[in-house]
Amino acid sequence: MEIFYHFLQKMGYDHPVHPPITHIPIGLIVAVFIFGCLSLIVRRELLPAPAYRRINILALLFLMPTILLGYMDWMYFYRGTWSFPVTVKFVLSGIFLILLIIAIILNGKNETHSGKAVMVYGLCVIAVTGLGYYGGELVFMGTEKEHPLSESLSIGEKVYAKSCAPCHPGLKGVAGTKPLSDFDSFLSFMRDPRKPDGSPLPMPAFSADKLQDCDVIALFRYINVEGRRVASRGARPALPAGPLKP
Numbered sequence: 001m002e003i004f005y006h007f008l009q010k011m012g013y014d015h016p017v018h019p020p021i022t023h024i025p026i027g028l029i030v031a032v033f034i035f036g037c038l039s040l041i042v043r044r045e046l047l048p049a050p051a052y053r054r055i056n057i058l059a060l061l062f063l064m065p066t067i068l069l070g071y072m073d074w075m076y077f078y079r080g081t082w083s084f085p086v087t088v089k090f091v092l093s094g095i096f097l098i099l100l101i102i103a104i105i106l107n108g109k110n111e112t113h114s115g116k117a118v119m120v121y122g123l124c125v126i127a128v129t130g131l132g133y134y135g136g137e138l139v140f141m142g143t144e145k146e147h148p149l150s151e152s153l154s155i156g157e158k159v160y161a162k163s164c165a166p167c168h169p170g171l172k173g174v175a176g177t178k179p180l181s182d183f184d185s186f187l188s189f190m191r192d193p194r195k196p197d198g199s200p201l202p203m204p205a206f207s208a209d210k211l212q213d214c215d216v217i218a219l220f221r222y223i224n225v226e227g228r229r230v231a232s233r234g235a236r237p238a239l240p241a242g243p244l245k246p
């Protein structure tokens with residue numbers, strides 16, 4: 001999976017891959033719904049009956065890679081961290097999958113623009129709208145205040161516990177130091193740890209294969225917020241707002 005994303009990054013594509021492909025199944029089911037509704041209203045087939053089934057099957061075929069890529073993005077960009085939007089997306093994509101299969105079965109029984117069939121298409125559209133909405137929640141996480149930051153804090157906490165805590169328990173020697181004053185100096189410090197005078201430090205370097213930029217961002221936020229909390233002895237931290245990207 002890492003190889004796949006590194007390959008994309010080499011090609012100049014460093015975004016999640018799930019969002020672009022979502023438009024295919026969404027577009028297909030929305031088209032089916034609109035034609036179904038209109039046919040119901042004018043009481044005439046606006047789309048040849050077999051077309052509904054074919055479009056629904058196409059939507060189902062594209063839904064599979066869409067779900068798979070969504071899962072991969074979640075593992076890669078969010079480190080498989082559970083959050084409310086992620087749970088909703090899992091549930092809704094399951095519902096969408098079942099509804100689509102029901103629609104295809106109905107189409108097979110020659111129900112293409114009956115009230116029942118159109119209701120199923122409508123429920124599909126509601127499901128994809130919900131999926132889109134909560135996808136947006138995930139994407140804009142980190143550009144909002146409290147809740148989004150808490151996500152990157154929990155990722156940062158995990159990374160810290162694994163990579164830093166063995167040598168820096170309780171943020172010792174980390175919080176409040178010069179490299180933490182801004183993100184760029186923190187990132188270059190992680191990649192090549194040096195003392196302020198340029199001489200090397202007895203600390204291992206964390207290259208991009210060991211610690212990706214997105215993890216360094218989460219780490220940076222975690223250390224700064226947690227460091228402030230420790231400094232003010234347990235008082236609630238003042239949460240810095242601002243985008244997740246440096």
Ligand code: HEC
Binds near residue numbers: 172173175202
């Ligand atoms: C194998 C041990 C080791 C690991 C793992 C390690 N460090 Fe260090 N780190 C050190 C040593 C040694 C120093 C320098 C001596 C000191 O802190 O007193 C240091 C210093 C630092 C400093 C202070 C630099 C300065 O200018 O004062 C920061 C910040 C830092 N480490 C961050 C991290 C972070 C973040 C991680 C995890 C990604 C990490 N370190 C993992 C050993 C380690």
